[in-house]
Amino acid sequence: MIGKKEITQFQLIFLLIHSQVGVGVITLPFDVFMEAKGDGWISVLLTGAFIQIMIFLFGALMVRFPTNNLYGIVQSLFGKWIGKLFVFLYSMYFIAIGGLILAKFAYILKAWMMPLTPKWLLLLLMVFTAVYIVKENLQLMVRFFFLSTIVLIGFIGLTAYALKDANLTFILPIGTNGVLPIIQGMERGLYAFQGFELLLIIYPFVQSKKKGVIKAATMANIFTTLFYSFLVLTSLLFFSPEEFKLVPEPVLYLIKAFSFRIIERPDLLFTSMWIVLAATAFMNTIYASSLGLSTVMNSNKIRNYVIIAACICFLLALTFHETYEIATISRIYNNFVVFPFALGLPILFLLISIIFNKKELRNSG
Helix, strand or coil, X not given: CCHHHCECHHHHHHHHHHHXXXXXXXXXXXXXXXXXXXXXXXXXXXXXXXXXXXHHHHHHHHHHCCCCCHHHHHHHHHCHHHHHHHHHHHHHHHHHHHHHHHHHHHHHHHHHCCCCCCHHHHHHHHHHHHHHHHCCCHHHHHHHHHHHCHHHHHHHHHHHHHHHHCCHHHHCCCCCCCHHXXXXXXXXXXXXXXXXXXXXXXXXXXXXXXXXXXXXXXXXXXHHHHHHHHHHHHHHHHCCHHHHCCCCCHHHHHHHCCCCCCCXXXXXXXXXXXXXXXXXXXXXXXXXXXXXXXXXXXXXXXXXXXXXXXXXXXXHHHHCCCHHHHHHHHHHHHHHHHHHHHHHHHHHHHHHHHHCCCCCCCCCC
């Protein structure tokens, strides 16, 4: 966990931002609208607050195991064999996320940009690019994420242009649908925030004390929450409730409604920028999964496991076809996989470490 694999506290911010902002960015407004209607932006803000609570709980676990990441923690808590079983399950969890990212990436790209391009070719190009960057080291990967952040600025700029046609009545009166739809909207929005759990995998590689790591994670979460809230609110102000039901990718439809003298099809430019976000999110998943697989196999080299994880994601993505199938699998995955692995198990590990007083002998930073 030293040398080239170390990253700074500043770089951690960008890594966590790109682990959360990915393929879900263009469908998030539709997802939360279907539950919370005009209060969808409130659901997003509350989801961000909930994620922040989870980050603090992660911090408590990190303080007890300052030099071990999640894969080392489970082996300390449950022993070698049961611990490695948890490591393997988490590796499969991240691979499943990667497969869904690739499936949604291929679907959106074929629907909006390249309808005649074979799906396997689109997936292959994404997998090749991700493997090329991830197989080197974490530091190189994070540098690419830092350069990719300019895409987020482009997202904000293009989306903000829609505010000139905003209609405030579309979200009024606030809270008219009650509290329950807002909470249900949080559940739908959680998938877009997925990736924050990568903090438990990365934190030992950060050149900072644990307070600094939590501070960086908090800054990343605040940015992600405000970014998502802005996209959702802008979409809600642009489309009427009747129109919203017909646009499953509202952010793309919003951009497509504009035409500039220099750029005739801004939605294609927007989609091109979105490809970068899909790539960075996918890179995070195969890095986390390959690190887990190398831990299971007691190997210090993750390069071969990066290729293995990426190939499995590729095969998974090929099995998902229509948008309804992808949406159904995503919903099942959120309810029965994301909640246990991203939320439930880390809390369980923290409780076990406190109840049985298990922690590292050395003091945390």
